[in-house]
Amino acid sequence: MVLLTLAMLTALFLVFCINIGRGDFPLSIPQVIDVLLGGGSRIDRFIVIDLRLPRSLTGILVGMALGMSGAVTQSIARNSLASPDILGITAGASAAAVALIVLGGGGTFVGLLATLGLPLAALIGGVATAMIIYALAWKRGVEGFRLILVGIAINAMLTAAIGWLLISAEINDVSRAQLWLNGSLNGADWSTVWPVLVAIVTVGGFALVSTFTLGALRLGDDNARSLGVRLQHGQASLLLAAVALAAIATAAAGPIGFVALAAPQIALRILRTPGPPILASALMGGLLVVGSDLIARTVLPVELPVGIVTSALGGPFLLYLLVRSNRKVSA
Template identity: 75%
Template sequence: MVRRTVMVAITLALVAAAFVLLCVNIGRGEFAVPIPTVVDILFGGGTKVQRFIVMDLRLPRGLTALLTGIALGISGAITQSILRNPLASPDLLGVTAGASAAAVTLIVVGGGGTFVGALALLGIPLAALAGAVVTALAIYALAWRGGVQGYRVVLIGIGANAMLVAAIQWMLISADINDVARAQVWLNGSLNGSDWAQVWPVAIGVAVVGTLALVSSFTLGALRLGDDNARALGVRLQSGQGVLLLAAVALAGIATAAVGPIGFVALAAPQVAMRILRTPGPPILASGLVGAVLVLGSDVIGRTVLPVELPVGIVTSALGGPFLIYLLVRNNRKVSA
């Protein structure tokens, strides 16, 4: 009972931290807005000018960062739990690279930026989501040998990621310089230009798929115990794995389609959440909240702390690289022991 109370308290603290960072993100800029004023505006107060700055100009960017962080955190938690490998995440397994390859192809070959009407808005995001799903299905098929094993998926995913990154680089080298510039902005994972039309699809996707992941928490917990124990608990192994992996890929694809690839959040968020809550496996809800904190915090650092403004994807990669090294060293010590 005490342990559950502590976990609830920590989860609520993560919710509060995400909300505070959202307010900080909204309040920072050329026209600074104090955090109490931001909170007042969010609940209907403030002047007309303040409401325009907060609600129309800055809130869509903050919500996009919040939602993509939640999506990546939950996606990483599902992937690491099913494959039982702390190094398993969509960006290392090639899923994010598949989304990026599809988007870059549309930009440099199909002229994604020249579509009119609805296609101008939905062309690149839908291409990125389709690329993520197709890549994940290919990796799953290649890793299948009467079942799916974690290390086999990781190895095949790393190989697929390398090939897709090489394909992206080849397209960038051979494409028109204007298309390359547009693709590079997208590939760095930028929140610039986020608006309400971009927020709603992400919000709906995260709400639907995230709810499915939370409902499947028991199945995910059973899968962490191994295939035999999961079957003994009444879990349909292959269908359970398939549905949850599809949810993880969908969340990663939605996040990547919205803002471009944001590295290492899906890798780090579940591990940080697991250590904070001291759970045997990555917790779904807490992982999403930690992901939101990481993306919001990185956006604040990239926009206001550094001498020049940097896309959020560059900041998360700079922070996540050392964490990946830490996980590799830690796993190596476990194997040696």
Template identity: 70%
Template sequence: MTLPAPDRRTRRPVQISTAIPSRPALRIGRVSLVWRGRHVAVCGLLAAAAFLLLCVSLGRGDYPLSVPQVLEVLVGGGERLDRFIVLDLRLPRSVGALVVGAALAVAGAITQSLSRNPLASPDILGITAGAGAAAVALIVVTSGGSIVGFLAGLGLPLAALTGGLLTAFVIYLLAWRNGVEGFRLVLIGIGANAMLIALTNWMLVSADINDVARAQVWLTGSLNGAAWSQVAPAALALAVIGTWTLIAGTTVGALRLGDDTARSLGIRLHTQQGLLLAAACALAGIATAAAGPIGFVALAAPQLAVRLVRADGPPIIASALTGAVLVAGSDLIARTVLPVALPVGLVTSALGGPFLLYLLVRSNRKVSI
């Protein structure tokens, strides 16, 4: 589009181009997509890094295997002992690291998009703490013969999911005032997180020492003893909810622009906010049930993906791959690099703490300017 503008010397109108450069479109039949070359390249590199970390993790242990040996086993070959070690002993843990990291990252990308705040994530808002409190109640109370409401009949994964959803519902109601504003949501979530952590500590203090030991190992966020019974539900939830989130990508992008803009685009604001928040809580709750509360992955992975892709908001696929790389790499460091094997949650917290301080300082500078 061009607009006429007067020339100062001749007083004649000249044509000034105001055309906005657009991204090339990719058309496949009736489907039309926007081609983002950098996004595709970054996702490809992240996927390759995740697969490489998977192969390295499968080969590290008391019985070491090289990456070619691991690849041979994964394609159906290899010796019988190698297949047993890779497929039966190590694969559930390694796949669990990728699935849990991706689920937490997608949950963080959704909450940060809804609140339009980079500090909003399930572990900061108290959703992970709610899932952890419900799971700890199931561990330390029901084992002594008592029953905590209906949690005893649900099992650990459903108990953690129920705790996360209930916490998110309460936080959403408390933050509601003719809509949900990101800053108020974060403040209320921080308060709820502190109260739920205090409740969890009270249950640990008053419980039997053996139950406390079990719960404490789980609370640090550990993939030790991961089995397919824990990994499979998290993988299924990630596939279903992640696919739905990708389909709703246009809605997520509109919600980043503000409530008024989303309404003007024909989006049912409160309905979509509730559905997306429920999806984020489901992913965070199931990931917490599978590996315990692994801190700072949901906070850091979407923001790292934003910087890698150079997008306006947290991209879903890039965030999921970044989270998978973070958890898989942290688990590899916790198992093999450090002198003593540590839970993966301690490594992610050590790496995520400085990143949280960076986000706080950056946000404070933006407000000051």
């Protein structure tokens, strides 16, 4: 398992270097590595450090945040279909962010969001949505299937709210919001990198050290209690961590679909673990986002937002999970 994790880390680093090197001024992988180690010419350092590195770093960190968020959510719900974008948490973060973009400073509440900024607005929206979903899904505990059904319903309502905001807004605000809703790394700079990095170190670190609690929660409520886990405290704190990771990732790059769903399941199948592994899910999430950004920029005839590529790749994977779940139920 350690060797497979190292292989995923190596693959992520290679795709990261390739993504930095591709562009109007191409650089080879050795040139990129030389610059990252402090060498290279002045023009190479400017291209890598100032122009391309923030975009690729943002892609890695956003992917890692989404991968960890999906792994935690799927472990708590004990369902492979549970993820922040399916459950409506991403839609809640998006709705708050779109309200901030579209409504601007009108009204006391929205004016407060404007002073807090887009990341905190998305975080507030994601946390509020998660609390509503958790409360509605609660019935002497949280059962995975009920959590998913409530999340799908909330997701539909929030999607409708976003549509209403876009219809009632001015055309300039609509174009800004629509660009953000596609999920893009085009505007990433160093100011985008730091909030996601802080979230990965703090919130992601908490998720990593809570691996035992997650493993116990996968066994069911009764088994988790017998292992000494404080059930409600463990579920609530880990769900809050998943929401924070998803909301900050959404604020940094917009809603990048299906990464939180697919990354934990792909990592689980590669490592053959009983449940979604946190660290491997983070690495796989980073690999999916940076790889999709590479495809969006260089392979396709027209450059597209990375969220469109991840959705195109994630849709068939969701169908695969649905078919596989139906076969299990039939068997």
